[in-house]
Amino acid sequence: MDSTQTYDSLADVYDLMYPASSPDIKDAVDFLARMCPEGGKILEFGVGSGRLAVPLAQRGFEVHGVDGSQRMLDKLAERDTDARVRAFAADFTKVSTGETYDVVFIALNTLFALHTAAQQVECVTRMREHLAPGGRVVIEAFDPMPYHQQQGEHTSTRYLSPTSVMLDSSHVVRTQQLVLVIHTVLDGTVPRPTQEILRYAWPSEIDLMARIAGLRLVGRTAGWREEPYDEKSDRHISVYAVDDVKDQGSSGS
Incomplete structure (x- = not known):
């Protein structure tokens, strides 16, 4: 994506x-x-x-x-x-x-x-x-640095509203300085995952x-x-x- x-x-x-x-x-x-x-x-x-x-x-x-x-x-x-x-x-x-x-x-x-x-x-x-x-x-x-040092997968929770949260799961490819993130909204409906790719510098x-x-x-x-x-x-x-x-x-x- x-x-x-x-x-x-x-x-x-x-x-x-x-x-x-x-x-x-x-x-x-x-x-x-x-x-x-x-x-x-x-x-x-x-x-x-x-x-x-x-x-x-x-x-x-x-x-x-x-x-x-x-x-x-x-x-x-x-x-x-x-x-x-x-x-x-x-x-x-x-x-x-x-x-x-x-x-x-x-x-x-x-x-x-x-x-x-x-x-x-x-x-x-x-x-x-x-x-x-x-x-x-x-x-x-x-x-x-926090991403560059990351080992394996990391998942965190982000507050969106009183009825919804977002799960952020990341994986780092250090050799390419890439962070692959899956954002998933949880709000009682069908979960909606979105992939984000970041090239850090x-x-x-x-x-x-x-x-x-x-x-x-x-x-x-x-x-x-x-x-x-x-x-x-x-x-x-x-x-x-x-x-x-x-x-x-x-x-x-």
């Missing part, structure tokens, strides 16, 4: 998996808003149901979003009743909106939903190509992808509240700017 099919299948429960009431939403919106000038333009890769895009648009930013799943974009349209977010159904590795943005970001594990390093490099390259002068690329990603690997794309790391925190990043952090928020030295070298060749 490719990532488009995965998120089409998860569209009906996605907002239960990542509820809009989470404090993390406000923290993320605050962080991204600080990166963008007043009334500026923001592009989200993996906009999904608009959990971040809609509140950003409500703050007065011009927000565009791309997603490979049409069903997720349908959920965005239901949430975005004022049609403030301009959304595109597109492949992250090939997309071009024809515009540039002050902030281009990708949240949660969306970069890892691309199954090869080459696809991930192409995604970061597309992000760079959409960046306006002085703009920033922001990437949120989980730390791979280390922070240093993402930094290299960014350098290939013509970006340089300018900041890394452990969360949207700008907590210090260290060896105990379970995720990172990494901020990149255009690598001016590389750009100057390219323009002079």
